[in-house]
Amino acid sequence: MAAGDVPERMQAAAFDEFGGPEMITPRILPVPQVADDEVLLKVWSAGVGVWDALERAGSLVPEGSEFPIVPGAEAAGTVAAVGEQVTNVAVGDLVYVYGYRRPKGGFYAEYAATKAQYVAKLPASVPAEHAGAMPTDALTALSGLDVLGLPAGAWVLIFGASGGQGHLAVQLAKRQGLRVIAVASRAAGVALVTRLGADLSLDGHGDLTQALAAIREVAPDGVDGVLAMAGGKTLDRLAEALRDGGVLAYPNGVQPVPRERPGATVQAYDGETGPERLQRLNELIEAGPFEVHIAEKFALGRAAEAHRRLQTSYPGRLLITVR
Known part of the structure; x- marks a missing residue:
C-alpha cells in the first residue's frame, strides 16, 4: 500500500442503532484499512442526502455494514493511500466519490475507504469546497x-x-x-x-x-x-x-x-457509477463552470442537525464540511 501520513484514529459521526437524527453522534474511530482494490480518502466534505436518512433509519443499509455505522454515500477529498492494484488515482489527487457499497463505513468521517472504481479526479470547473455534494x-x-x-x-x-x-x-x-x-x-x-x-x-x-x-x-x-x-x-x-x-x-x-x-x-x-460513467460525467462537467448549489453547511459534529434540516425545504444540497 502506498500511503501518505495517515493517523490510526479519526473523528467521525456514527450511530449504534437505527432511528431518528439524534442517533448520530460524534465519535473517535479507527481509520479504515484499505484492500488492494481500494482507496483511502482524506475527506474534505460529504454530501447529506435523503439516502443517508434512510440508512440511519435502517431501510437502506449497505451490505456488510456493522455498528457503529458511519453514514454518507458521497464525498470529495484527497487520496491518502491506495491499494496495490489501484492505477486510476494516486496519493495526493483531489477526487470525488459515490461509494455505492461501503462495508467499511461512509464519508461522515475524516477518512474513508472505498473501491477505486467509484473514485474519479475532480474537474477543475467544480469548486472543491462544494464537490462532496455532487456525485450522487x-x-x-x-x-x-x-x-x-x-x-x-x-x-x-x-x-x-x-x-x-x-x-x-x-x-x-x-x-x-x-x-x-x-x-x-x-x-x-x-x-x-x-x-x-x-x-x-x-x-x-x-x-x-x-x-x-x-x-x-x-x-x-x-x-x-x-x-x-x-x-x-x-x-x-x-x-x-x-x-x-x-x-x-x-x-x-x-x-x-x-x-x-x-x-x-x-x-x-437509478443512478449508476463506475469508471465509464465517471469519465462521461467529467467530460460533460469540463465543458464549463459547474455549480453545486449548497443551501447550508454543517460541521462534522453537527451531522444530526444536518439530518433534521433534510426534513425541510431548501434549494440545492446540504453539505458536511470535514476540513
Whole structure:
C-alpha cells in the first residue's frame, strides 16, 4: 500500500442503532484499512442526502455494514493511500466519490475507504469546497437524461429543477445541447435555474394554466421529455405538455409515483457509477463552470442537525464540511 501520513484514529459521526437524527453522534474511530482494490480518502466534505436518512433509519443499509455505522454515500477529498492494484488515482489527487457499497463505513468521517472504481479526479470547473455534494445527484441526473435519450435541440422539462438533482440536471442537459424548461420552487429556485442556463424558468407554486401556456409558446408541439424529481398533482398537470411518443423519467424513490400517460412512456431509473460513467460525467462537467448549489453547511459534529434540516425545504444540497 502506498500511503501518505495517515493517523490510526479519526473523528467521525456514527450511530449504534437505527432511528431518528439524534442517533448520530460524534465519535473517535479507527481509520479504515484499505484492500488492494481500494482507496483511502482524506475527506474534505460529504454530501447529506435523503439516502443517508434512510440508512440511519435502517431501510437502506449497505451490505456488510456493522455498528457503529458511519453514514454518507458521497464525498470529495484527497487520496491518502491506495491499494496495490489501484492505477486510476494516486496519493495526493483531489477526487470525488459515490461509494455505492461501503462495508467499511461512509464519508461522515475524516477518512474513508472505498473501491477505486467509484473514485474519479475532480474537474477543475467544480469548486472543491462544494464537490462532496455532487456525485450522487450528478450521476443520477445523467442516468435520467440517458433514459430520455433526447437529441440536441430537443425540449426537456425538468420538474423539481432547483433541488439537489434537478439543478445539476439543468446544467448537464444544457451541455448535451438540450433546450430546458425548468420548473423550480418559488422565487429563489427560479432565480437559481435561470442563472444556470434554463431556457424557460417557471415557479411550480404559481398559476399552472399560465405555466402551460408559457410552455406551449416555446414548444408548440409539446416537450420531448420530462425529467421528474418529484411527483404529485402539479407534475401531473404540467406533464400534459409532453408530446405523443415522449418519455417521462423519474428516479426510483419519487413519491407519489408519476402516473402513466396515454401515448407516452413513463420509466423509473437509478443512478449508476463506475469508471465509464465517471469519465462521461467529467467530460460533460469540463465543458464549463459547474455549480453545486449548497443551501447550508454543517460541521462534522453537527451531522444530526444536518439530518433534521433534510426534513425541510431548501434549494440545492446540504453539505458536511470535514476540513
